[in-house]
Amino acid sequence: MSDKFARRMGTVHRSFIREILKVTADPEIISFAGGLPNPELFPVSAMDTASREVFAEIGASALQYSTTEGDVGLRSIISKRYAKRGLDVDPSSILVTTGSQQILDIFAKVFLDKGDKVVIERPGYLGAIQAFSIFEPEFVTVSLEDDGPNLEELEAAFKDGAKCFYAVPNFQNPSGVSYSLEKRKAVAALLDKYDILFVEDDPYGELRFMGEDLPNVYSFCNKSSILCGSFSKIAAPGFRIGWLVVKEKEIYDKLVIAKQASDLHTSTVAQAIMRRYLETNDIEAHVDLIRERYGRQRQVMVEMIAKYFPAEVTITEPEGGMFLWATMPEGVSAMDLFDIAIKEKVAFVPGRPFYVDDSGENTLRLNFSNSDEAKIAEGIERLGNTIKEFLK
Amino acid sequence: MSDKFARRMGTVHRSFIREILKVTADPEIISFAGGLPNPELFPVSAMDTASREVFAEIGASALQYSTTEGDVGLRSIISKRYAKRGLDVDPSSILVTTGSQQILDIFAKVFLDKGDKVVIERPGYLGAIQAFSIFEPEFVTVSLEDDGPNLEELEAAFKDGAKCFYAVPNFQNPSGVSYSLEKRKAVAALLDKYDILFVEDDPYGELRFMGEDLPNVYSFCNKSSILCGSFSKIAAPGFRIGWLVVKEKEIYDKLVIAKQASDLHTSTVAQAIMRRYLETNDIEAHVDLIRERYGRQRQVMVEMIAKYFPAEVTITEPEGGMFLWATMPEGVSAMDLFDIAIKEKVAFVPGRPFYVDDSGENTLRLNFSNSDEAKIAEGIERLGNTIKEFLK
Known part of the structure; x- marks a missing residue:
């Protein structure tokens, strides 16, 4: 069969992130892997x-x-x-x-x-x-x-x-x-x-x-x-x-x-x-609500990272949006960290898929829009401890 | 600007039919040009x-x-x-x-x-x-x-x-x-x-x-x-x-x-x-309703064509669907007919766009799903008279 596929399909891959999301479907896992908005804020x-x-x-x-x-x-x-x-x-x-x-x-x-x-x-x-x-x-x-x-x-x-x-x-x-x-x-x-x-x-x-x-x-x-x-x-x-x-x-x-x-x-x-x-409806008021909530969630994530992540891991401190980016020391692999973190019931997205040149091995993406403050606090503590152990 | 477009865009054109639909927006025109289902049958x-x-x-x-x-x-x-x-x-x-x-x-x-x-x-x-x-x-x-x-x-x-x-x-x-x-x-x-x-x-x-x-x-x-x-x-x-x-x-x-x-x-x-x-809901019963209605609409169209179209125009007699196809004698142009028909307040789609080799000049597509029986009867009479005049 595969001889019939167009040449272009050789270079296109299924989203790695979507594959990861399947692993993180376990409800016990606190997941910062997805890229979903907070459904509590949907104007149902x-x-x-x-x-x-x-x-x-x-x-x-x-x-x-x-x-x-x-x-x-x-x-x-x-x-x-x-x-x-x-x-x-x-x-x-x-x-x-x-x-x-x-x-x-x-x-x-x-x-x-x-x-x-x-x-x-x-x-x-x-x-x-x-x-x-x-x-x-x-x-x-x-x-x-x-x-x-x-x-x-x-x-x-x-x-x-x-x-x-x-x-x-x-x-x-x-x-x-x-x-x-x-x-x-x-x-x-x-x-x-x-x-x-x-x-x-x-x-x-x-x-x-x-x-x-x-x-x-x-x-x-x-x-x-x-x-x-x-x-x-x-x-x-x-x-x-x-x-x-x-x-x-x-x-x-x-x-x-x-x-x-x-x-x-x-x-x-x-x-x-x-x-x-x-x-x-007043969409502007609704957007204010989202901003306020995500702002608090981002705040908790940044504070908990300061408290639980080892100092050699640096992060971006976004002024908006849904994601924060962490960089570990050169030479360590976020993919390896992912496998351990999943066992500790916390998930993120390893950064490498976001690089077309296969670099970024030591980076990871953390989503703060889709978890509440309590989950973020608990999840970042878990992840921080896992990273500390991992970098030892 | 045009030097920036991908080469492929040279061979792709805006749908001719969509262009035609703009001309036929006049409410006085009885249009057999579109390809729309009958909205009266939508389960709103x-x-x-x-x-x-x-x-x-x-x-x-x-x-x-x-x-x-x-x-x-x-x-x-x-x-x-x-x-x-x-x-x-x-x-x-x-x-x-x-x-x-x-x-x-x-x-x-x-x-x-x-x-x-x-x-x-x-x-x-x-x-x-x-x-x-x-x-x-x-x-x-x-x-x-x-x-x-x-x-x-x-x-x-x-x-x-x-x-x-x-x-x-x-x-x-x-x-x-x-x-x-x-x-x-x-x-x-x-x-x-x-x-x-x-x-x-x-x-x-x-x-x-x-x-x-x-x-x-x-x-x-x-x-x-x-x-x-x-x-x-x-x-x-x-x-x-x-x-x-x-x-x-x-x-x-x-x-x-x-x-x-x-x-x-x-x-x-x-x-x-x-x-x-x-x-x-019972979708099968709903489909029966559509079938029954379109069947009647198709019947009126075929009967009125038999009555008003000149004998040298042949048609398909579909057993289902939404369209019927008419073929005029070789050498005449459905595009020319279209221009006259629009003035007579009746529309159809000239067949040529359905041919990649620019043949089919003498063909036309008639939609029977989107008009009621009275409109079909009146529109086909108009179109039949227009074609007779056109083929003289």
Whole structure:
């Protein structure tokens, strides 16, 4: 059979993280491995009401085929929310997608030829690596520092014939790192200088619980760039509703074609319920609630790490998002640690899958959004003790 | 900008049909152009109830991320429905997809290298041509006769190094043609003989309103084949829920990887509501209702065509599905007819986009699912008179 598979499938692998999640399904395990929002914060009752109203008011049309571009009212709400943040985005430049994951797929369809150089952060978002890999690009990685990418490396990569740069400038998955204002501007200037396509993935941008909100890199770009958003982290991921914003109509039209070929359009019902929810609820107040809760969870995690992790393990201290990144001394393996930690009933994601060059062996990702404060305290104590034993 | 697009985008075009649908939005136009189910038959109230029950009973978990493979309960129901039709399909071999359109995309990702020979029916389903085109195959077409593909042409195509065959053996879109039992067996034998991958797209199979139900070609295949199903035509398309069935685990696993890279998973909410609907309603009775209604609509269309179309226009007489196919004398253009018909306030889809070789100029597709009997009678009279005038 395997002789029939397309060549591209040789380089694409099942998500390692999804495999790990199966191991961590044991309810006794305190898991920092997943990347899930806290379901206690899902607006279940408001969505129930929204859904009743949709069925009562628009009925059959919520169940019919709809346009590839997406619900006009939903796109208008997305546009207004950007306006509040000072970003002028016309609804006609917004394309609703089946989660923001789909943006990576259709971007790759429209832009990536085999062998094209795609610049990503090191470590980088696994879902993007997976989606792009299907189209067989060459990945070029740039170190992520505490305030964003290393600019010399970024410029060198751009100079060396890169096609595009994919980045998560706000509270990155996996590292939790955010770009400083200076680096945002510097990145935009380099993108313009070398005329590099830019995909700014921003699922976590609204989840800032300390520090000051910063403009998207997109807002500083003059040339081709795509800004990706999602309702997964501010409302609920089960709808699979994301969106992209793009400046040029020519690019928008090509992305629509690719989306049409992929799944015709995003669920009409899901879009209708989400739109109704947004029309009749205060999403900003809801996001405040998430921010407040995740902020406390992150605080407990950082404090407990300070208390229980050995000093030679360093961590990022994210100002938002859902993840924190830990680095152990060189030469030790987070995979080996994982096997021991599972026996101690605590889980995380080893960092290596986030590196396309098989480095990062000594790193790990910790999720703080999906556990309550008590679990975080207990889990980090367990993990800290396990690491101490492991590093002896 | 255009220098940045991937080479593949040169061969992929925006759906011509979707463009046509914009022209036909005028409410005075009686349109047989679309491919929509009749929204009067959507189970709005049952879906409303199902959705209330989902929010009340499983709440947050219906809004969370879920598995790429799809809801276990939903897959089990799909499996049981196949069992009733005599097809033994284990739930673990079913992958839930974002509409059956997505199957075409992930199939192409997993199997199609540039230049691979993909055999399709002539005329062929436009959505498949669009989805496959992204992966730059070479299309090889086989004439569709009244009882299925021309077997000599099919064998010649298989002999000539084809990679796969994509077909819609039940009430094909666009032609309305169904394969006879003999041709189903013969096609399966040829697929086995030449070890050709097979994708059997079956969105309309349950919509038979006359004649006898026939087994899927899939049920006669021993080698690699993928059977595609959808809730779009038997429940509602707005959920975007389709599924595929495959015999080999190795293929299943690769398709899961490709699906994961495409949109992580299909909407959890949409799957939960559909599952609940299926658990608490008699879908078979509902499908009977659709069949009965579409059967009557098709009957009116065929009768009115007999009455108003000139004798030199031939049509298929489908035993199910949503479409009927008309062929005018050689040398006339359905595109020219379209421009005149629009002025007479009646619309259809010119057949040419369904041919990859730019033939089929004299053909047209007529949809009978989306108009009531009175509209069909009036629209066909208008169209018949227009054609008579046009062919003078």
